[in-house]
Amino acid sequence: MTWRPLPTLHPGALPRVALPRPTTLQRNLLLDLSSAVGMGTTLAVVGAILPSAARRGGLDPIGLAALAALPFLASLLSLVAGRIGPRTPGRLALVRAGGAAALLLVLITPDPALIALATFTFWTAFALGVPLQQRLWAAIYPSAERGRLLGIVGTGRFAAGTVALLVFGLAAGTSSWLGIVALVAIVGAVSALAIGRLSLPDDATSAGFGAAESIRTVLRRPMLRRIATAQLVFGAGLVAGPALIAMVQVDRLGLGIDDIAMAGLTGYATTTISFGLWGRLASRTDPLITITAGATLGAFGMAVFALAPDFGSVMLATALLGAAGAAIDVSWPLLIAEHAAHEEQGAAAAGLNAIMGLRGLVVPFLVVAPIQVGLADETAGLLICVLATATGALLYLRIVGRARVARLGRMGGAKLLQSRPAKALMPASSSSG
Secondary structure, three states, rough: OOOOOOOOHHHOOOOOOOOOOOOOHHHHHHHHHHHHHHHHHHEEEEEEEEEEEEEEEOHHHHHHHHHHHHHHHHHHHHHHHHHHHHHHHHHHHHHHHHHHHHHHHHOOOOOOHHHHHHHHHHHHHHHHHHHHHHHHHHHOOOOOOOOHHHHHHHHHHHHHHHHHHHHHHHHOOOOOHHHHHHHHHHHHHHHHHHHOOOOOOOOOOOOOHHHHHHHHHOOHHHHHHHHHHHHHHHHHHHHHHHHHHHHHEEEEEHOHHHHHHHHHHHHHHHHHHHHHHHHHHHHHHOOHHHHHHHHHHHHHHHHHHHHOOOHHHHEEEEEEEHHHHHHHHHHHHHHHHHOOHHHHHHHHHHHHHHEEEEEEEHHHHHHHHHHOOOOOOOHHHHHHHHHHHHHHHHHHHHHHHHHHHHHHHHHHHHHHHOOOHHHHHHOOOOOOO
């Protein structure tokens, strides 16, 4: 038997495999997802860590209420986002990168005043980008797949936040948490730049609009008015939540930063797991159904926090609020896209964001003021929040019922027209005798 040497293969002789180029939709999804990773890491620290860190730094209840109100003060700037906010993806990327980088201010010293300044700068950058972000999602994602694709983006955002909180929880007990905040700020700033590379149709960038036009866009759409009312009431029970929850965690239960990070991790993990499921459900059914389910879970979560006797109850409450937040976050842009014309979506998003911001600017102080002067405690404040969230959930349920009745009425009318003979649909002719 004769052995023959194997042929020598040269790189030039290898066949060239042409890999398919990603479609525009796939590329935009990857860029949106990359930007969402940075947003998720920064949101995790701003929402789950900084309020309790400020409380441990000596911030009093009314100061916590002010810290809780800062995102909503920033949301009021949505009214002028049509004039001063970003109108292209590139400018949106720069604004959000600057907001994430503002968290580096905490490195100077973990003073509550600097925490508040960093938080306000971050939320201002976020609020100014809301109208353009709404139009971008409507432009790059087809309506039939929008819920599912936003579910993927949201899953990536909260998965990144989950990882950030996991690292935070593991390292908080052994090293300074300020270093992790710095790392999160850098990751958030770099990732935010990805959204500037989106490929868009010519009409996707945000047109200019004024504050009055933002509010009028919401008020002249009946469904948007009803949704805004329900969210105003429901969200009134949530906006004071960060201040009251921080008091439960620090004052009532004496939790350390590592325990607080683990609780936040639980909420983010629940949000991550449920976000895609809510997105698919919203696409297959109706975002009104998913936002109603989220409001109901949110009411239960606040009730558990109000009566939480131990760390396990905090974990359960945070998980419920995480699932509720996922349902609301994925449903909100879908409802705007469904009930506002394409050219009005930026203005509608700005108007709704500003209305919610005004609510959030007032309610935390109303709830926390009695606690500050010693007339109530955090339990009483949280029970008031439970009443508001439950009422909001009932309002959403009523909207779903009205929409279903209207849909059945339209279907019944269509069937009636189809069942009548053609002659019956003709106008009666006048007889001369």
